[in-house]
Amino acid sequence: xxxxxxxxxxxxxxxxxxxxxxxxxxxxxxxxxxxxxxxxxxxxxxxxxxxxxxxxxxxxxxxxxxxxxxxxxxxxxxxxxxxxxxxxxxxxxxxxxxxxxxxxxxxxxxxxxxxxxxxxxxxxxxxxxxxxxxxxxxxxxxxxxxxxxxxxxxxxxxxxxxxxxxxxxxxxxxxxxxxxxxxxxxxxxxxxxxxxxxxxxxxxxxxxxxxxxxxxxxxxxxxxxxxxxxxxxxxxxxxxxxxxxxxxxxxxxxxxxxxxxxxxxxxxxxxxxxxxxxxxxxxxxxxxxxxxxxxxxxxxxxxxxxxxxxxxxxxxxxxxxxxxxxxxxxxxxxxxxxxxxxxxxxxxxxxxxxxxxxxxxxxxxxxxxxxxxxxxxxxxxxxxxxxxxxxxxxxxxxxxxxxxxxxxxxxxxxxxxxxxxxxxxxxxxxxxxxxx
Amino acid sequence: xxxxxxxxxxxxxxxxxxxxxxxxxxxxxxxxxxxxxxxxxxxxxxxxxxxxxxxxxxxxxxxxxxxxxxxxxxxxxxxxxxxxxxxxxxxxxxxxxxxxxxxxxxxxxxxxxxxxxxxxxxxxxxxxxxxxxxxxxxxxxxxxxxxxxxxxxxxxxxxxxxxxxxxxxxxxxxxxx
Ligand SMILES: [Zn+2]
Ligand SMILES: [Zn+2]
Numbered sequence: 001x002x003x004x005x006x007x008x009x010x011x012x013x014x015x016x017x018x019x020x021x022x023x024x025x026x027x028x029x030x031x032x033x034x035x036x037x038x039x040x041x042x043x044x045x046x047x048x049x050x051x052x053x054x055x056x057x058x059x060x061x062x063x064x065x066x067x068x069x070x071x072x073x074x075x076x077x078x079x080x081x082x083x084x085x086x087x088x089x090x091x092x093x094x095x096x097x098x099x100x101x102x103x104x105x106x107x108x109x110x111x112x113x114x115x116x117x118x119x120x121x122x123x124x125x126x127x128x129x130x131x132x133x134x135x136x137x138x139x140x141x142x143x144x145x146x147x148x149x150x151x152x153x154x155x156x157x158x159x160x161x162x163x164x165x166x167x168x169x170x171x172x173x174x175x176x177x178x179x180x181x182x183x184x185x186x187x188x189x190x191x192x193x194x195x196x197x198x199x200x201x202x203x204x205x206x207x208x209x210x211x212x213x214x215x216x217x218x219x220x221x222x223x224x225x226x227x228x229x230x231x232x233x234x235x236x237x238x239x240x241x242x243x244x245x246x247x248x249x250x251x252x253x254x255x256x257x258x259x260x261x262x263x264x265x266x267x268x269x270x271x272x273x274x275x276x277x278x279x280x281x282x283x284x285x286x287x288x289x290x291x292x293x294x295x296x297x298x299x300x301x302x303x304x305x306x307x308x309x310x311x312x313x314x315x316x317x318x319x320x321x322x323x324x325x326x327x328x329x330x331x332x333x334x335x336x337x338x339x340x341x342x343x344x345x346x347x348x349x350x351x352x353x354x355x356x357x358x359x360x361x362x363x364x365x366x367x368x369x370x371x372x373x374x375x376x377x378x379x380x381x382x383x384x385x386x387x388x389x390x391x392x393x394x395x396x397x398x399x400x401x402x403x404x405x406x407x408x409x410x411x412x413x414x415x416x417x418x419x420x421x422x423x424x425x426x427x428x429x430x431x432x433x434x435x436x
Numbered sequence: 437x438x439x440x441x442x443x444x445x446x447x448x449x450x451x452x453x454x455x456x457x458x459x460x461x462x463x464x465x466x467x468x469x470x471x472x473x474x475x476x477x478x479x480x481x482x483x484x485x486x487x488x489x490x491x492x493x494x495x496x497x498x499x500x501x502x503x504x505x506x507x508x509x510x511x512x513x514x515x516x517x518x519x520x521x522x523x524x525x526x527x528x529x530x531x532x533x534x535x536x537x538x539x540x541x542x543x544x545x546x547x548x549x550x551x552x553x554x555x556x557x558x559x560x561x562x563x564x565x566x567x568x569x570x571x572x573x574x575x576x577x578x579x580x581x582x583x584x585x586x587x588x589x590x591x592x593x594x595x596x597x598x599x600x601x602x603x604x605x606x607x608x609x610x611x612x613x
Contacts, residue, residue, distance in 0.1 A: 060484055061483045062483075066539055066540040067539075067541070069543070071538060072537035075537075103562070104557070104562055108543055108546065108547060109543065162481060176557040176562075177557040179557065181562045181564055183481075183563070187480075187481060187483075191480045191481070191482065192480060195479075199577075199578065199606065199607065200578075200579075206484070208484075229580075229581055229582065232580075233581065312579075312580040316575065323572075323573065325572050326574065326575060329477060330567075331565070331566065331567065332564045332565060332568065333567065336564070336567060337564045340565070
């Protein structure tokens with residue numbers, strides 16, 4: 001082994017991103033859960049869940065996280081152990097660890113985490129970071145002439161698995177007193193989509209993995225909800241949002257899929273007034289499909305084939321992030337969340353924060369997300385300030401990449417707490433070194 | 437797509453479902469609407485919402501067993517009531533009850549964040565809070581289109597008589613199908 005190996009572990013409630021410091025991308029990205037398929041007695045480990053052949057129909061899921069925080073350390077260390085030995089092939093006792101933890105992590109959770117890192121896995125040293133500061137670090141290094149790095153300041157909006165944070169970062173540290181949190185994230189969106197599909201067509205309440213796939217492939221953020229609701233009411237092929245998802249049959253395919261991916265993407269070409277442009281190649285395409293099946297029949301759900309169709313669900317689900325109150329949650333939406341986070345910082349920072357909003361987290365991948373956020377945010381921000389929103393190049397890996405960068409910097413060793421320091425000082429005093 | 441095609445999904449689980457304990461409590465409460473909203477939020481954070489909801493740290497022995505590997509089997513109690521197997525599970529559950537993972541809300545309660553001085557940022561103080569705007573849009577909980585009417589019993593929205601009937605039959609005061 002050359003010098004010191006640093007393992008970078010972005011331990012999310014939904015996905016674990018793990019790899020070796022200095023590399024651009026994590027070696028492995030797996031769900032942070034185990035699951036037991038209906039047909040089996042054994043729980044499948046995270047990487048097994050990703051196998052194209054594993055049948056996850058009605059699988060029961062166990063997650064170490066609850067509401068965004070680590071509550072089941074036994075399960076977490078089982079998953080970590082598998083990742084370290086079988087996926088990363090590292091030896092903890094000769095490695096350091098950079099670990100991410102959620103903002104406002106509870107001291108009792110931190111204590112147990114430190115115990116596992118040092119006493120169970122025997123890591124040589126540990127550094128714990130929050131996600132916003134790593135996202136900031138990564139973006140600042142990518143655009144050295146941008147306001148993000150010149151002002152050493154940004155507003156990181158992280159739409160996570162169980163919650164969403166708007167976190168101001170100043171001089172590379174997360175400004176904790178400015179952070180605002182919505183209790184909504186990717187998990188709630190998947191569960192909401194499950195409810196809608198179950199009420200309207202087939203019962204998919206047990207199908208988390210399947211509906212995650214439906215959500216990722218078919219949901220989008222509407223930039224004009226009233227218009228899109230009108231379109232979604234139309235019948236037949238005039239309903240540009242209608243598309244069909246085919247459920248697994250367990251024989252020919254163990255995964256579901258979008259029946260007609262081209263049909264599903266039609267909405268991206270919609271003009272302002274909600275019409276599809278009638279280009280010549282467009283009609284060619286339509287003719288070809290017509291040859292196979294008449295348009296009126298194409299949109300019909302085939303009951304013998306275990307499929308369901310979606311229309312307004314596609315945008316009503318991500319809508320929850322922007323207007324939770326419409327769906328009965330007594331919480332401000334994302335735009336207001338950002339305004340409140342900015343307003344809790346010093347007024348000198350307001351213009352720079354609005355000018356350096358960084359979106360990260362898997363749920364910001366919905367098409368239309370940044371545009372809609374800008375539409376909602378602009379009227380809430382004083383006219384004299386610029387609003388500039390950038391989505392990270394890869395919102396799922398952004399935090400890990402920042403961690404990889406930090407852990408390969410020359411100062412990193414000095415920032416860590418070593419095993420002997422932990423043994424001497426205990427968890428609480430070691431922890432004080434990580435955050436201001 | 438409003439047609440009932442649930443029969444077509446033969447392979448999907450036919451696991452027994454019942455209203456969650458929290459929901460049962462909510463129904464007994466006088467303020468149905470508030471409680472119904474709370475239960476709904478709970479449902480949105482649930483990992484296995486289709487399955488019977490188990491409270492991980494209840495005094496109930498069923499629930500204690502939920503903590504470790506047996507949690508999944510609980511769901512099948514009704515279908516396979518095996519007295520002997522159940523007993524060993526109970527004993528094991530008692531042994532491991534102390535080690536049982538606790539919910540975040542329990543850990544949060546123990547952390548006693550309320551006692552910290554007001555200038556210390558905490559999980560509680562970071563909550564975004566209610567929306568400032570009062571103009572709320574309403575969507576029909578059955579079909580998703582804009583909804584003019586509110587159910588008098590549970591406060592959920594519907595757009596027309598057709599959707600109201602479906603609401604009353606299938607989801608009024610039910611959050612687990
Ligand atoms: Zn309706
Ligand atoms: Zn009702």
